[in-house]
Amino acid sequence: MADLRYRRILLKLSGEGLMGRGDYGIEPQVIERMAAEVKQLRDIGVQVGMVIGGGNIFRGAGLAQAGMDRVTADHMGMLATVINSLAMQDALERIGVYTRVMSALRINEVCEDYIRRRAVRHLEKGRITIFAAGTGNPFFTTDSAASLRAIEIGADVLIKATKVDGVYSADPMTTPDAVFYPRLTHDQAIRENLRVMDATALTLCREYGLNVRVMNINQPGALLRLVQGQDVGSLVERGEPR
Numbered sequence: 001m002a003d004l005r006y007r008r009i010l011l012k013l014s015g016e017g018l019m020g021r022g023d024y025g026i027e028p029q030v031i032e033r034m035a036a037e038v039k040q041l042r043d044i045g046v047q048v049g050m051v052i053g054g055g056n057i058f059r060g061a062g063l064a065q066a067g068m069d070r071v072t073a074d075h076m077g078m079l080a081t082v083i084n085s086l087a088m089q090d091a092l093e094r095i096g097v098y099t100r101v102m103s104a105l106r107i108n109e110v111c112e113d114y115i116r117r118r119a120v121r122h123l124e125k126g127r128i129t130i131f132a133a134g135t136g137n138p139f140f141t142t143d144s145a146a147s148l149r150a151i152e153i154g155a156d157v158l159i160k161a162t163k164v165d166g167v168y169s170a171d172p173m174t175t176p177d178a179v180f181y182p183r184l185t186h187d188q189a190i191r192e193n194l195r196v197m198d199a200t201a202l203t204l205c206r207e208y209g210l211n212v213r214v215m216n217i218n219q220p221g222a223l224l225r226l227v228q229g230q231d232v233g234s235l236v237e238r239g240e241p242r
Contacts, residue, residue: 010150015053035091054080074138085132104136143201161217166234
């Protein structure tokens with residue numbers, strides 16, 4: 001514990017990250033690898049909260065653009081995050097990690113209701129705590145839910161796990177000369193529309209002084225190195241970048 005930079009984290013995973021090489025759904029090998037990486041953190045004493053998106057199943061905004069009522073579409077997206085959260089819980093518990101899924105929507109047959117004090121107690125007991133169903137409200141993304149839950153549980157950092165090494169001036173997959181930002185501010189990310197997270201999520205982080213780490217989840221051991229103090233990925237922080 002003495003060597004840890006972060007003792008309590010909120011890890012935000014995209015639903016698309018669970019697809020692996022597929023076009024839809026969950027690839028078992030991918031979720032098993034991610035669960036193993038999370039177990040490494042638990043084993044050294046890090047308290048881990050998680051938010052997982054639902055884009056591998058349904059994306060509310062996309063359904064709304066296709067003509068569906070936005071509120072209905074967003075509720076479907078929330079349910080998709082519950083599916084992913086239950087899948088992650090199963091992967092973690094199969095490798096011996098106690099896990100709780102807490103939903104912002106009441107689905108008592110499959111997971112607990114989200115109650116902040118209970119969530120903090122789960123974390124203190126060393127349980128991985130997965131926050132499902134977003135904020136429970138339409139029009140808010142899972143990035144916003146991750147920011148909100150991170151603030152509520154008093155996380156030391158919000159880690160956004162992506163498919164790239166950090167924050168770039170443009171998509172490095174399509175723009176080879178995109179500039180990498182090792183450090184930047186919330187204001188800079190919002191002003192330059194760097195797509196770190198949506199503006200609502202970044203504004204919440206800025207107002208409450210919550211730093212965001214953006215890193216590549218596909219690099220084995222990167223999460224462990226990050227919590228142990230290495231400068232992995234990009235740091236989005238309040239104030240002027242160092």
